[in-house]
Amino acid sequence: MPGFFSWIAGFFTTAEPSPPQASEARLFNPAKTTEPGEATEDAQSLTLQLEENLFCWLLDTGPSNLHTDLTPSDSALQELHSRLTNNKMEELPRRPMTLPMLMKALSDDGADRHKLTEIILGDPALTDQILQVANSPYFRTGDHTIESVDQAVFVLGMDGIRNVIAAAVMRPMMAARNSREALFAQRAWSWGLTCARAAEFIAKLRNEDTSALFTAGLLPALSYITIRRELQRIYRAQRGPGEPDAALIRHALTRYQWVACQLIASEWNLPPKYHAYLLAAERPAPDQEQTTLSDGMVIGSREVLRHAHQRNLPEEDLDKIVRLTPEQTGRVRAALKAVLNEGTGG
Structure with missing residues (x-):
């Protein structure tokens, strides 16, 4: 699919030669507003806070360990960058028969x-x-x-x-392949399911395609385990036995999560609307009225952290990030609480 991968390569055209120095993509991307009185700084700050809390939980570490300085030309990140842009990912999940x-x-x-x-x-x-x-x-x-x-x-x-x-x-x-990735895999699966259900619930409120948005909501979690495994392969090939540290994993996940999602959707020949959902979550248009996948991931992430008793956003701050009414947000949160309180699932 040369056309698709040429498009994917376009994601990197503005990057610096060294991936660690380039501006980072983000998991949560609140839609920008053109209204002069509605600055987005608060929303961006809140989403960065939520993202950091999520990574601390997924990687089972503290905030200080997520921000260790990386060398500008980290060879593992360079190789990961190359594999993604050239469709050479060894861990990319193949389409089920x-x-x-x-x-x-x-x-x-x-x-x-x-x-x-x-x-x-x-x-x-x-x-x-x-x-x-x-x-x-x-x-x-x-x-x-x-x-x-x-x-x-x-x-x-x-x-x-x-x-x-x-x-x-x-x-x-x-599913975890070994004890080293067991906790990450378990938490990523729980997070993915919660975000997917949140996107489904919101889609139902908005009369959108609930099934497609549920599936799209699972893809970021699948991209996380894929990127982590690929990074592990690269790290061991370059440096021998050992594990990438939390800062290196977090940087790889943050920078390449959406590209990996698009690659999986392409590998599985998912319909174009799935690519559109992912792109809208990664790069919401100014004043975009409905960002169902983004809203689902924000609410799903907050609820899974709440359920795990982790650092979290105050409840009232959700309305500054998601494009839902307070009543709608309350309904989605109540549905997720009921699911999470039944158990961890899977």
Whole structure:
């Protein structure tokens, strides 16, 4: 896909030769306003604070360890930069074999649940994952255990099963491979699911595509585990046994998260609207009225930190960042609290 990767390369055209010296991308990007009396400094400061709190939790470290000085030409970051821009990522998740059939069936308004069940049952590993995800606190709709795929489709409905399938497809890719990444993988998965559900809830309020925004909401978490694993490969190849420190990981995640999301969406041949959702979250247009993915990630991140008893933003500051009414924000937060209070999920 030379055209797509030429477009991706455009993300880096304004960067300095050394990636660590370039201006950083951000996870949370509040839409700018053209109104003279509505400066964005407060929103930017609050989102940076939330981002730092999130990285402290994900990397299990303190704020001071996130800001260790990096050498301007850090070789690991240079190599990561090169692999991303040239599509040489060894850890980029490959498209699941059954994904095209599933997406076709799910997008067909005339498809019945028996056809969908048949496709799922053709992949035993996916079947097991779907039943585990469907019975997790993030998706469980009652006290009864879902014991079959057909029952899951019937109980959750087509919209519900779309989201379960998206989570089930990504879950194995984010499972820890060893004890060194266990805590990060567990927390990233919990964060990803919470942000995805938040984006879904907001999309429902705005009459947007709930399933597509749920899936898009999972991609940043998948990009995090992908970048961390790629950085680990590079680090060991260059420096031998050892682990990248928190500052190096945080810098790699912050700078390349959105590019990695776009690469995954492209690798999986996701429809153009997924790329549009990701780009709108990374680079919101001035006075953009609805930033559903961004709003979902802000609220989801705050709620997962609240649930984990971590440093957090004051509740009243959410209204300065998200494009929701206080009543809408309250409804989304209440829905997430109910999910999180049921357990950690997955």
